[in-house]
Amino acid sequence: MDTFPVTRRPNAHAGRFSPAWARAVFFLFLMSAFSAWAEENISPERRNEIIRLVRNDCGACHGGTLKGGLGLPLRPENLRDKPPETLRATILHGRAETAMPPWSDFLNEEEAGWIVDQLLKGFPDAR
Amino acid sequence: MRGDETSHTFFSTGGGGAAYFPFIPAKAGIQNKTKKPFVLSPSKDEHTFRQSKLELVGTRPDGRDSFFCLPKRKNPKKRAPCFRGASRSLALLADPGGSLNSHWLRQCSDRRSPKSPGSAALLSAAEGNLKAALCVHPSTSSGRTVFCFDTLTPTLSRKRERENCAGRVGIARGGWLGNFLALIFCFTLTACAGVRLEGTGDLGIVVERDSGSVQIVNTTARTVLAKVEGLGDLTHASAVYSRDGRYAYVFGRDGGLTKVDLLTRKIAKRVMQAGNSIGGAVSQDGRFVAAQNYAPGGVKVFDAETLALVADIPAVYGDGQLSKVVGLADASGNRFVFSLFDAGEIWVADMSDSAHPAISRFPAGRQPYDALITPDGRYYIAGLFGEDGLALLDLWHPEQGARRILDGYGQGEQKLPVYKMPHLRGWAVAGTRAYLPAIGHHELLVVDTQSWREVGRIALAGQPVFAIVRPDGKQVWVSLAYPDNQHVQVIDTESGKVTRTLEPGRAVLHLEFTPRGEAVWISSRDDNKVTIYDTARLEKIAELPLAAPSGIFFTSRANRVGF
Incomplete structure (x- = not known):
């Protein structure tokens, strides 16, 4: 029971279809669209540079064919069981020890x- | 002047004294009607044969040999003899009316072949000026003949010629036996083995990492001699030499071990010996070649002649795991010394009983990543990745175990990321000083080899990968890791300072001094070249185009301990 002279705005969503789950879905859609857009943020030239970096400089330890060396092999069958988030963090931050x-x-x-x-x-x- | 006085004119010799001409049957058409059919002019480009001026058809790129033919005759049915000439003599190549040897005939489909009947053209000389193809157009339209020969030696192998020429020119079509120039080769056919008479002391190989090939090079001439293909995955490759300096044993990343013959310029033998390998060593007595492997972790020893497996030493540690092996080097007493990256140990394998090598194991420290043996052969030093320090094993007294030297050299400084492992070899030592890369720092550690204490540091523009001393000990040349790998720095050992920073090219991967150090060859992967510097003047003196070159290995390693 309100005793304060607060004016409640009428429900802003009145009249729109917006249950909580729909909002969540929309949000996720935006996020994936954003990451798709972000991927296109990498130009073809930059992608080539990255490919060369991985083959040459990551390849110094992981092998030019990524079959391993001092570092672990990085073929799809070797990475299948690892969460992509972990792999990304490893690339960016290395692995201590x-x-x-x-x-x-x-x-x-x-x-x-x-x-x-x-x-x-x-x-x-x-x- | 040779060969102009007698009827043996046509058999004149070049430099070596061997007769170039094979036996010519009596029906050979050349009628030596004049006493002096050849008139050799002082200028090496103008000679006459039977009063006709010879046309210069082509000259070998290094100028040491030229090819001449008589000019086109008015009567197209007449054939034009051609000659090969060195500076003071000429030898007949193509003899009208001489006997045909169909083994030597190929038809020429190269577009540089001569178009008009009776003329000839020199096709390009192959790498190293060793092969020249002389294409002679017959008087008719039925086809052309190519003759390929080795211009350096006076002997010729029939089998080799067919191989060497086949790729260059078209396959023989029928019909050349018709009214066609009768050509006689002017080389004897005695040496069919195909081994050239040359020393290997100034030879070497350069690895072309993306194409699975190596190029055989000559450090005196500064040329590329031949390409040898089929060595598998060479994205990391290392090589050692046989005791006689003739064979290079190339260890490829995919576990391939290839024995390359520098004289025949072919693969002599090849085995797939592991899943992943980085290098190896040849034993003190030259009988064994050992490979160090990441997968399966261990060392395999092979017979240096046949590449038959002699011993298999799995690098077992802990509870049955296998460790990657690094830093394999040959030591006196026919021993092999190597380190186990995952186990943190140094092992010594005594090959006295080659089938059952005696193994001694010594704790070394965390993650030894590579190792060197000092040029005097006494000390084995393993660099540690997992801690600041190095492990030193005195091979005169191995029972004393490995001791830590330069402990804690990185204390007080922030560790920088290591993007590429440095490589250690005995080239790090000059006099009583060793120049060792510091892990995690852009510095070289200068170590006194009597006390094994640090006596100085040299700051660098990046992280060192190779720190190699010039053979006379006056300079240390350092290559750097990504992202500074376009630079090479030169340090003067007397002052201990960097005297020059060079930019030989993008992505410098390796550098190697010529046997006595007057020049250094530096590979640049991304610029597809090897740059050669004069080490005294620090000036570039030559560049060789090579495809994504990485390691450079000269035969002077054949007799160095630990190489």
Whole structure:
């Protein structure tokens, strides 16, 4: 029972279809659209650069063919069981107590995510 | 002047004294009617044969040999003899009316072949000026003949010629036996083995990492001699040499071990010996070649001649796990010394009983990533990745175990990320100083090799990967890791300072001094070249185009301990 002279606005959503679950779905849609857009943020030239970086400089330890070396193999069958978030974090921040360095000085979040996507599918060759 | 006085004119010799001409049957058409059919002019481009001026058809790129033919005759049915000439003599190549040897005939479909009957053209000389194809157009339209020969040696292998020429020119079609130039080769056919008479001391190989090939190079001429393909995954590759300096054992990333013959320029033998490998060593007596493997972790020892497996040493530690093996080097007493990255140990394998090597194991420290043996062969030093320090094993007294040196060298400084592991070898030592990369710092540690204490540090423009001393000890050349890998720095050992920062090219992967150090070869992967510097003047003196070159290995390693 309101005794304060507060004016409640009428329900702003009155008349629109907006249950909580629909809002959640819409939000997720926006997020995925955003990340799709963010991926397109990586230009084709930058993608080529990243491919060369992975093949040459990650490949220094993981093998030019990504079959492993001092570092673990990075073929799709090796990474299938690992959560992509973990892989992305490893690329950006390295792994303590191992020889894996952080690459955040050279790659941003989207680019690391793109690398993980490509590794899971089968990493493209350098052109 | 040779070969112009007698009727043996046509058998004149070039430099070596061997007769170029094979036996010519009596029906050979050349009638030596004049006493001096050749008139050699002082200029090496103008000679006459039977009073006709010879046309220069082509010259070998290094100028040491030229090819001449008589000019086109008015009567197109007449054939034009051609000659090969060195500076002071000429030897007949194509003899009208001479006997045909159908094994040597190929038809020329190269577009540079001569178009008009009776003329000839020199096709391009192959790498190293060793092959030249002389294409002679017959008088008729029925086809052209190509002759390929090795211009460096006076002998020729029939089988080799067919191989070497087949890729260059078209396959023979029928019909060339008709009214066609009768051509006689001027080389004897005695040496069919195909082994060239040359030393290997100034040879080497450069790995082309993306194409599974190596290029054989000559450090005196600064040329590329031949490409050898089919070595598998060479995205990381390392090589050691046989005791006689003739064979290179190339260890590929995919576990391939390839024995390359530098004289025949072919693969002599190849085995797939592991799943993932990074390098190896040849034993003190030259009988064994050992490979260090990541997968399965361990060392495999092979017979250096046949590549038959002699011993398998799995790097077992803990509860049955296998460790990656790094830092394999040969030591005196026919031993192999190596480190286990995951186990943190140094092992010594004594090959006295080759089928059952005696293994000694020593704790070393966390994650030894590579190792070197000092040039005197006494000390084995493993660099540690997992902690600040190095492990030193005195091979004169291995029972004393490995001791820690330069402990805590990184204390007080923030550790920087390591984007590429440094590589250690005995090239790090000059006199009583060792120049060792510091892990996690953009510095070289200068260590006194008597006391094994740090006596200085040299700040660098990036993280060191290779720190290699010039053979006379006056300079240390350092290559850097990503993202600074376009730079190479030169340090003067007397002052301990960087005297020059060079930019040989993008993505410098390796550098190697010529045997006595007057020049250094530096590979640049992304610029597809090897740059050669004069080490005294620090000036670029040559560049060689190579596809994504990485490791450079010269035969001078064959007799260095620990290489």
